[in-house]
Every structure is written in C-alpha cells, then in structure tokens.
Amino acid sequence: MNTRFLETLVVLARVGSFRETAQVLNATQAAISQRIANLEDDLGVELVDRSQRRLTLTAAGEQAVRQAQRMLDLERELRASTRPEAPPAGRVRLGAIESVVRTWLSPLVRLLAERHPQIELDITVDTAKNLHEALRGRKLDLMVQNDPYAPAVGSTEHRVTPLCEFALHWIARPELAPQRGALTLAQLERVPLLTFSRTSSPQAHVRALFADRGTEPRICNFPSVESIIQLVRDGYGIAAIPPVFVRADLDSGALRLCEGPALPAMTISAISERDATPAVRATQALTAEVVTHYCAEQDPAWVRPLH
Structure with missing residues (x-):
C-alpha cells in the first residue's frame, strides 16, 4: 500500500x-x-x-x-x-513570533548550521494566533511563541519545551513618565498604549486592567515589534513590552522603565508534534540550548529561563 x-x-x-x-x-x-x-x-x-x-x-x-x-x-x-547513527537531515519549517527574531533567532540559525548542516531551516514570522493555525494544519513543523496552544494542553500528541519568560513592563520617553511614583490607571488612560497584536495575550492583559473603569483606554495594537519601539521612541505613547527589546535605549536614558500596574510575563515555548522527524527534534533541542545561553547574558529581572 x-x-x-x-x-x-x-x-x-x-x-x-x-x-x-x-x-x-x-x-x-x-x-x-x-x-x-x-x-x-x-x-x-x-x-x-x-x-x-x-x-x-x-x-x-x-x-x-x-x-x-x-x-x-x-x-x-x-x-x-x-540508520540510528545518521545525522538529522531534511527541511524544518519553523514558525516564530517577532519577539524571537529580536532576541535569539540569529544565534539559533548560526548554531544549527554548525551542528546540523544537513538541516534546512524554513522560517515563518507571524503572530501567535496565525502560527497556531499553521501548526494545526501541518504547515509548520515547529512553533516558538507565547500563547497557550489548546491542542497541546493535557495531550501526549505534542512535544512542548518551555523556554523562557520575558518580563513585561511599561516603557516611555522621560517626558511621558511620572517624575515620582508609579504610573496609575488614570494616567495610562490619557495616552495611547502601545502593545502587541489584537489577538495576543499581552494585549488582553493590558485591556483587562481597565475592565472595571468607565473609560475605554486607547490601546494601539501592532504585530510588528519594531513599529512599537519606533513609536515609543518618538513619544507617541507608553509601551507595554519586554524591556530587553530596548536595553540600549534604557541604558542611554532615551527611554525609561516605569513602575505601574503589574503585567504577566510572556512565556515562550517551543511546540512540535510528538511524531516529529529527527531534524525537528534536533532543532527543538538546540533551541532550548540557545535560549539558555541567551538568558545567561541578560538581566535576570527581565528574562528568566524555564528549563
């Protein structure tokens, strides 16, 4: 047959x-x-x-x-x-959110080429929601993203590797940050709030802060991390993003990390199907190794490894 x-x-x-x-x-x-x-x-x-x-x-x-x-x-x-000794080989369709691109995707690509030169990496960058649909439809072999993936919850059909947590904080130009004390919800209601796409968990967390208030916050959603960063640099609003994305701006004083209403961290994980090929399994394992090294070089208050 x-x-x-x-x-x-x-x-x-x-x-x-x-x-x-x-x-x-x-x-x-x-x-x-x-x-x-x-x-x-x-x-x-x-x-x-x-x-x-x-x-x-x-x-x-x-x-x-x-x-x-x-x-x-x-x-x-x-x-x-x-062929138990054969090196992993073949195409691996990797889907990742843009946060991964800004942090440790390049080291992963370099190390994969060194360790497993017979693996061909095909990378898609998209929102977590779209990556979920692509993995469910078998258009991806491996997904690295930050939202719960329903088919993998309580299932043995998927291989889930928790990777790290990105702390989420309020970031603003100094003139938009309070001179003393923490940002209040009343202050946040008066400016545009910049965060991830409309379907993302960070956006949902920001919106939930205002659920019991009478006014609707001005939340601006962007699938592009670079767009958020540029707008907060330009003083358009206050961003709810991981500070590790703008470490240089924070060090120079161009941007300020503000105390304010607490936001849950972004939990990043790698997910593949249980019956994935050796090439996919090798890529997933190497991803965890790269993330461990990346986290060791960052401020532990901003990035925490989960494995």
Whole structure:
C-alpha cells in the first residue's frame, strides 16, 4: 500500500479540506483527490462522504485514519532504527513570533548550521494566533511563541519545551513618565498604549486592567515589534513590552522603565508534534540550548529561563 496515500488521508482528516491538504503537501487539489480515490479502490470502501458540502469522513474513513497514522508511525520508526547513527537531515519549517527574531533567532540559525548542516531551516514570522493555525494544519513543523496552544494542553500528541519568560513592563520617553511614583490607571488612560497584536495575550492583559473603569483606554495594537519601539521612541505613547527589546535605549536614558500596574510575563515555548522527524527534534533541542545561553547574558529581572 502506498504510504503517500495514507499520509494524504491523515492530513485530509486533520485540516478538513482538499484545498488545504493540497497546500500542506505541496500538490494539486486534483492529485489529492486522486490519491484518496486510489486508496478507496485499494481498501474497497468509501472513506469520504461526498454527499455533504462540508468534508466529513465515513465511519470506515475514521477507522482508516487511525490505522493509517499507526502505519506511518511504524514506517518512521523503521527508517530511524535502520540508520540510528545518521545525522538529522531534511527541511524544518519553523514558525516564530517577532519577539524571537529580536532576541535569539540569529544565534539559533548560526548554531544549527554548525551542528546540523544537513538541516534546512524554513522560517515563518507571524503572530501567535496565525502560527497556531499553521501548526494545526501541518504547515509548520515547529512553533516558538507565547500563547497557550489548546491542542497541546493535557495531550501526549505534542512535544512542548518551555523556554523562557520575558518580563513585561511599561516603557516611555522621560517626558511621558511620572517624575515620582508609579504610573496609575488614570494616567495610562490619557495616552495611547502601545502593545502587541489584537489577538495576543499581552494585549488582553493590558485591556483587562481597565475592565472595571468607565473609560475605554486607547490601546494601539501592532504585530510588528519594531513599529512599537519606533513609536515609543518618538513619544507617541507608553509601551507595554519586554524591556530587553530596548536595553540600549534604557541604558542611554532615551527611554525609561516605569513602575505601574503589574503585567504577566510572556512565556515562550517551543511546540512540535510528538511524531516529529529527527531534524525537528534536533532543532527543538538546540533551541532550548540557545535560549539558555541567551538568558545567561541578560538581566535576570527581565528574562528568566524555564528549563
């Protein structure tokens, strides 16, 4: 039996459409439909209920997906067992939030090239929400981000590596910072508040501070960390970001770290599927090593390792 057909069925069951399956497997939609039809001919049963507009599997299809996943796992184990000393090799599609790009992505890329030159890294930078969707649809092999990933909670199907915590603080130009004392909610209501994208947990934490107040804060959301930093440098508003991003500005006095309402830290983790390839596992392990070294060089009040 063609394992490529089995992989197609497993991906189709996961993403729920022929179009998305074609994108994940880098094939045409017609090729995906033909693979499923060939598999149905091999098994002698219908796997997909074609009478519904929304794609659903038949009962036989549901059972076939479970068995197909087992066969794919066994094939992967067989290949690994026959070449136990082979170095990790192949493409790894890594998705990361921009906070990673600004901190330790470059050291990771350099060290990966030195340690595992046969691994080809394909990097996507996006919001945590979009990365979640890409990993769920198997468009990514490894994701490094800061929000809880629901499919991995209480599941043994994912490999989750906690990496570090970025402390979140209020950052402003000196003229927007209070001369003495801490920022109050009343003061924060009078200026634009700069933070991450609308779907991010830091944005939700900032908004939650004002839940019981009568006025709506002016929260400006940006998926680009660089945009936030430039605007706070220009004095447009007060930012809720990790101070490690603007360490040079804080050291020079161009920006000031302000005391104010406490914000939860950003918890960064690396997540892959449990059955990931050796190349993905090696990349995830090296990521943890790089983050450990990065944290050792930073102010422990701003960045804390979690492993």
